[in-house]
Amino acid sequence: MEDKIEEGGSTTRPLLLTESNYDYWKNRMKWYLKSQDEAIRRATQVLWTPPTAIVDGVEAVKSEDQWTAAESTTCAANSKAVSTIQCAVRPSVFKIIQNFETAKELWDALQLTYEGTKSVRKSKLHLISTWFESLTMKDDETIADFEKKSSLYC
Template identity: 45%
Template sequence: MDGIKEGGSITRPPVLDGTNYPYWKARMTAFLKSVDTKTWKAILTGWTPPTQQNVAGAVVVKQEVEWTVAEKELSLDNNKALNVIFCVVNVEVFKMISSYIVAKEAWEVLETAYEGTQKVKMSRLQQLTTKWETLRMEEDETIVTYN
Protein backbone atom coordinates (compact mmCIF):
# COMPACT_ATOMS: atom_id res chain seq x y z
CA MET A 1 0.00 0.00 0.00
CA ASP A 2 1.44 3.32 -1.05
CA GLY A 3 0.12 5.43 1.84
CA ILE A 4 1.67 3.34 4.60
CA LYS A 5 4.59 5.05 6.28
CA GLU A 6 5.17 2.52 9.05
CA GLY A 7 3.80 -0.86 9.87
CA GLY A 8 4.46 -4.50 10.22
CA SER A 9 5.36 -4.00 13.85
CA ILE A 10 3.43 -4.80 17.00
CA THR A 11 4.77 -1.65 18.61
CA ARG A 12 4.40 0.83 15.73
CA PRO A 13 1.02 0.98 14.02
CA PRO A 14 0.73 2.67 10.62
CA VAL A 15 0.38 6.43 10.34
CA LEU A 16 -2.95 7.63 8.96
CA ASP A 17 -2.19 9.97 6.10
CA GLY A 18 -5.70 10.21 4.71
CA THR A 19 -5.27 7.58 2.00
CA ASN A 20 -5.08 4.37 4.02
CA TYR A 21 -8.02 4.59 6.41
CA PRO A 22 -9.49 1.06 6.10
CA TYR A 23 -6.06 -0.50 6.70
CA TRP A 24 -5.27 1.99 9.47
CA LYS A 25 -8.58 1.40 11.25
CA ALA A 26 -8.15 -2.37 11.32
CA ARG A 27 -4.57 -2.09 12.56
CA MET A 28 -5.46 0.58 15.13
CA THR A 29 -8.34 -1.47 16.49
CA ALA A 30 -5.98 -4.38 17.08
CA PHE A 31 -3.28 -2.10 18.46
CA LEU A 32 -5.59 -0.33 20.92
CA LYS A 33 -6.94 -3.67 22.13
CA SER A 34 -3.37 -4.85 22.67
CA VAL A 35 -2.51 -1.82 24.82
CA ASP A 36 -5.13 -3.11 27.23
CA THR A 37 -8.85 -3.77 27.15
CA LYS A 38 -9.64 -0.61 29.09
CA THR A 39 -7.96 1.52 26.43
CA TRP A 40 -10.12 -0.01 23.70
CA LYS A 41 -13.18 0.31 25.93
CA ALA A 42 -12.51 4.06 26.14
CA ILE A 43 -12.97 4.20 22.35
CA LEU A 44 -16.18 2.18 22.52
CA THR A 45 -17.87 3.83 25.48
CA GLY A 46 -16.31 7.26 25.65
CA TRP A 47 -15.46 9.28 28.73
CA THR A 48 -16.85 12.35 30.39
CA PRO A 49 -15.00 14.46 32.92
CA PRO A 50 -16.28 13.83 36.45
CA THR A 51 -18.82 16.33 37.71
CA GLN A 52 -20.25 17.44 41.02
CA GLN A 53 -22.83 19.88 42.29
CA ASN A 54 -21.55 23.19 43.55
CA VAL A 55 -23.06 25.08 46.49
CA ALA A 56 -25.60 26.73 44.18
CA GLY A 57 -26.76 23.30 43.01
CA ALA A 58 -25.32 23.60 39.51
CA VAL A 59 -23.45 20.67 38.01
CA VAL A 60 -19.80 21.58 37.38
CA VAL A 61 -16.69 19.70 36.30
CA LYS A 62 -14.69 18.46 39.28
CA GLN A 63 -11.18 19.72 39.81
CA GLU A 64 -8.68 16.96 39.01
CA VAL A 65 -7.35 16.97 42.56
CA GLU A 66 -10.83 15.94 43.75
CA TRP A 67 -11.18 12.94 41.43
CA THR A 68 -11.61 9.50 42.96
CA VAL A 69 -9.26 6.65 42.08
CA ALA A 70 -11.90 5.18 39.75
CA GLU A 71 -12.37 8.54 38.00
CA LYS A 72 -8.61 8.86 37.56
CA GLU A 73 -8.43 5.37 36.04
CA LEU A 74 -11.18 6.12 33.52
CA SER A 75 -9.43 9.34 32.60
CA LEU A 76 -6.15 7.49 32.15
CA ASP A 77 -7.79 4.94 29.84
CA ASN A 78 -9.21 7.76 27.71
CA ASN A 79 -5.88 9.60 27.70
CA LYS A 80 -3.99 6.48 26.61
CA ALA A 81 -6.38 5.93 23.71
CA LEU A 82 -6.31 9.58 22.68
CA ASN A 83 -2.53 9.68 22.86
CA VAL A 84 -2.23 6.62 20.63
CA ILE A 85 -4.58 8.17 18.07
CA PHE A 86 -2.72 11.49 18.14
CA CYS A 87 0.62 9.70 17.66
CA VAL A 88 -0.42 7.76 14.56
CA VAL A 89 -1.91 10.44 12.33
CA ASN A 90 -0.07 12.87 10.10
CA VAL A 91 -0.18 16.63 10.63
CA GLU A 92 -3.13 17.22 8.31
CA VAL A 93 -5.25 14.54 9.98
CA PHE A 94 -4.15 15.75 13.42
CA LYS A 95 -5.62 19.17 12.66
CA MET A 96 -9.08 17.55 12.40
CA ILE A 97 -8.93 15.99 15.87
CA SER A 98 -6.46 18.03 17.91
CA SER A 99 -9.14 19.89 19.86
CA TYR A 100 -10.81 16.73 21.18
CA ILE A 101 -10.21 15.52 24.74
CA VAL A 102 -12.33 12.37 24.43
CA ALA A 103 -10.80 9.51 22.44
CA LYS A 104 -14.19 8.19 21.29
CA GLU A 105 -15.06 11.56 19.77
CA ALA A 106 -11.73 11.80 17.92
CA TRP A 107 -12.22 8.23 16.63
CA GLU A 108 -15.75 9.07 15.44
CA VAL A 109 -14.54 12.21 13.64
CA LEU A 110 -12.07 10.06 11.71
CA GLU A 111 -14.74 7.45 10.96
CA THR A 112 -17.10 10.09 9.62
CA ALA A 113 -14.37 11.84 7.63
CA TYR A 114 -13.15 8.66 5.93
CA GLU A 115 -16.17 6.34 5.93
CA GLY A 116 -19.00 8.85 5.94
CA THR A 117 -22.17 8.84 7.94
CA GLN A 118 -24.51 5.85 8.00
CA LYS A 119 -26.62 7.50 5.28
CA VAL A 120 -23.56 7.92 3.07
CA LYS A 121 -22.56 4.28 3.62
CA MET A 122 -26.05 3.08 2.68
CA SER A 123 -26.08 5.29 -0.40
CA ARG A 124 -22.71 3.93 -1.53
CA LEU A 125 -23.90 0.38 -0.95
CA GLN A 126 -27.07 1.01 -2.97
CA GLN A 127 -25.03 2.52 -5.81
CA LEU A 128 -22.68 -0.45 -5.90
CA THR A 129 -25.60 -2.89 -5.76
CA THR A 130 -27.31 -1.15 -8.66
CA LYS A 131 -24.08 -1.08 -10.64
CA TRP A 132 -23.58 -4.80 -10.01
CA GLU A 133 -27.17 -5.68 -10.91
CA THR A 134 -27.00 -3.75 -14.19
CA LEU A 135 -23.60 -5.09 -15.17
CA ARG A 136 -23.99 -6.72 -18.57
CA MET A 137 -21.65 -7.77 -21.30
CA GLU A 138 -22.82 -7.30 -24.88
CA GLU A 139 -22.92 -10.40 -27.07
CA ASP A 140 -20.26 -9.04 -29.43
CA GLU A 141 -17.88 -8.12 -26.58
CA THR A 142 -15.01 -10.33 -25.53
CA ILE A 143 -13.76 -10.70 -22.00
CA VAL A 144 -10.62 -8.78 -22.95
CA THR A 145 -12.55 -5.75 -24.27
CA TYR A 146 -15.26 -5.79 -21.61
CA ASN A 147 -14.89 -2.98 -19.06
Protein backbone atom coordinates (compact mmCIF):
# COMPACT_ATOMS: atom_id res chain seq x y z
CA MET A 1 0.00 0.00 0.00
CA GLU A 2 1.42 3.36 -1.01
CA ASP A 3 1.27 6.30 1.38
CA LYS A 4 -0.60 9.27 0.01
CA ILE A 5 0.70 12.58 1.31
CA GLU A 6 -1.47 15.48 0.23
CA GLU A 7 0.70 18.24 1.62
CA GLY A 8 4.18 18.52 2.97
CA GLY A 9 7.75 19.36 2.31
CA SER A 10 7.21 23.06 2.99
CA THR A 11 8.72 25.28 5.63
CA THR A 12 5.93 27.80 5.18
CA ARG A 13 2.90 25.52 5.21
CA PRO A 14 2.14 22.81 7.79
CA LEU A 15 1.28 19.26 6.79
CA LEU A 16 -2.48 18.56 6.57
CA LEU A 17 -3.84 16.04 9.09
CA THR A 18 -5.89 13.32 7.42
CA GLU A 19 -7.79 10.31 8.71
CA SER A 20 -4.75 8.05 8.36
CA ASN A 21 -1.58 10.09 8.91
CA TYR A 22 -1.78 11.19 12.55
CA ASP A 23 1.50 9.61 13.72
CA TYR A 24 3.37 11.13 10.79
CA TRP A 25 1.52 14.45 11.17
CA LYS A 26 2.23 14.65 14.91
CA ASN A 27 5.96 14.26 14.46
CA ARG A 28 6.11 16.63 11.48
CA MET A 29 3.93 19.21 13.28
CA LYS A 30 6.13 19.09 16.37
CA TRP A 31 9.14 19.99 14.27
CA TYR A 32 7.22 22.50 12.18
CA LEU A 33 6.14 24.37 15.32
CA LYS A 34 9.63 24.13 16.76
CA SER A 35 11.08 25.60 13.56
CA GLN A 36 8.76 28.59 13.94
CA ASP A 37 9.89 29.15 17.54
CA GLU A 38 10.56 26.85 20.49
CA ALA A 39 8.00 28.78 22.55
CA ILE A 40 5.34 27.96 19.94
CA ARG A 41 6.06 24.23 20.19
CA ARG A 42 6.19 24.47 23.99
CA ALA A 43 2.67 25.94 23.95
CA THR A 44 1.40 22.48 22.93
CA GLN A 45 2.96 20.99 26.07
CA VAL A 46 2.29 23.62 28.75
CA LEU A 47 -1.21 24.94 29.37
CA TRP A 48 -1.33 28.71 28.86
CA THR A 49 -3.54 30.69 31.22
CA PRO A 50 -4.13 34.44 31.24
CA PRO A 51 -1.83 36.24 33.68
CA THR A 52 -3.29 37.12 37.06
CA ALA A 53 -2.52 39.56 39.83
CA ILE A 54 -3.66 39.98 43.41
CA VAL A 55 -6.04 42.95 43.64
CA ASP A 56 -7.43 43.80 47.08
CA GLY A 57 -6.46 40.33 48.31
CA VAL A 58 -8.25 38.58 45.44
CA GLU A 59 -6.62 36.95 42.45
CA ALA A 60 -7.91 38.49 39.20
CA VAL A 61 -7.02 38.24 35.52
CA LYS A 62 -4.84 41.14 34.44
CA SER A 63 -6.02 43.40 31.64
CA GLU A 64 -3.80 43.00 28.57
CA ASP A 65 -2.30 46.46 28.98
CA GLN A 66 -0.86 45.30 32.33
CA TRP A 67 0.89 42.21 30.95
CA THR A 68 4.65 42.03 31.12
CA ALA A 69 6.66 41.50 27.93
CA ALA A 70 7.19 37.84 28.89
CA GLU A 71 3.45 37.33 29.46
CA SER A 72 2.65 38.88 26.09
CA THR A 73 5.27 36.69 24.39
CA THR A 74 3.84 33.53 25.96
CA CYS A 75 0.32 34.50 24.91
CA ALA A 76 1.51 35.17 21.36
CA ALA A 77 3.23 31.76 21.20
CA ASN A 78 0.00 30.08 22.29
CA SER A 79 -2.00 32.02 19.68
CA LYS A 80 0.46 31.13 16.91
CA ALA A 81 0.40 27.45 17.87
CA VAL A 82 -3.42 27.40 17.95
CA SER A 83 -3.63 29.10 14.56
CA THR A 84 -1.03 26.80 12.99
CA ILE A 85 -2.75 23.65 14.25
CA GLN A 86 -6.15 24.92 13.09
CA CYS A 87 -4.69 25.55 9.62
CA ALA A 88 -3.31 21.99 9.50
CA VAL A 89 -6.61 20.12 9.92
CA ARG A 90 -9.59 19.45 7.70
CA PRO A 91 -13.00 20.97 8.53
CA SER A 92 -14.20 17.62 9.92
CA VAL A 93 -11.32 17.60 12.43
CA PHE A 94 -11.66 21.32 13.12
CA LYS A 95 -15.03 20.52 14.71
CA ILE A 96 -13.17 18.55 17.39
CA ILE A 97 -10.86 21.42 18.34
CA GLN A 98 -12.81 24.56 17.48
CA ASN A 99 -13.88 25.39 21.05
CA PHE A 100 -10.44 25.14 22.65
CA GLU A 101 -8.43 28.28 23.26
CA THR A 102 -5.03 26.89 24.12
CA ALA A 103 -2.58 24.96 22.00
CA LYS A 104 -2.20 22.31 24.70
CA GLU A 105 -5.95 21.67 24.74
CA LEU A 106 -5.97 21.29 20.95
CA TRP A 107 -2.92 19.03 20.98
CA ASP A 108 -4.33 16.85 23.75
CA ALA A 109 -7.75 16.58 22.06
CA LEU A 110 -6.16 15.43 18.81
CA GLN A 111 -3.94 12.98 20.66
CA LEU A 112 -6.91 11.52 22.51
CA THR A 113 -8.95 11.33 19.29
CA TYR A 114 -6.26 9.59 17.25
CA GLU A 115 -4.26 7.67 19.87
CA GLY A 116 -6.79 7.10 22.64
CA THR A 117 -5.97 6.88 26.32
CA LYS A 118 -2.80 5.24 27.64
CA SER A 119 -4.68 2.00 28.27
CA VAL A 120 -6.05 1.99 24.70
CA ARG A 121 -2.55 2.59 23.30
CA LYS A 122 -1.19 -0.21 25.47
CA SER A 123 -3.92 -2.59 24.24
CA LYS A 124 -3.22 -1.67 20.60
CA LEU A 125 0.49 -2.27 21.12
CA HIS A 126 -0.23 -5.66 22.67
CA LEU A 127 -2.47 -6.63 19.73
CA ILE A 128 0.15 -5.59 17.20
CA SER A 129 2.88 -7.44 19.10
CA THR A 130 0.77 -10.59 19.22
CA TRP A 131 -0.02 -10.31 15.53
CA PHE A 132 3.66 -9.75 14.65
CA GLU A 133 4.80 -12.74 16.71
CA SER A 134 2.32 -15.00 14.89
CA LEU A 135 3.18 -13.67 11.42
CA THR A 136 4.49 -16.43 9.17
CA MET A 137 4.63 -16.99 5.46
CA LYS A 138 2.86 -20.11 4.23
CA ASP A 139 4.71 -22.55 1.98
CA ASP A 140 2.36 -21.93 -0.96
CA GLU A 141 2.26 -18.15 -0.48
CA THR A 142 4.11 -15.77 -2.79
CA ILE A 143 6.19 -12.94 -1.41
CA ALA A 144 3.75 -10.45 -2.96
CA ASP A 145 0.78 -12.15 -1.24
CA PHE A 146 2.63 -12.22 2.07
CA GLU A 147 3.51 -8.53 1.73
CA LYS A 148 -0.12 -7.65 0.99
CA LYS A 149 -1.30 -9.63 4.01
CA SER A 150 1.26 -8.09 6.33
CA SER A 151 0.65 -4.53 5.08
CA LEU A 152 -3.00 -4.71 6.15
CA TYR A 153 -1.90 -4.30 9.76
CA CYS A 154 0.76 -1.66 9.28
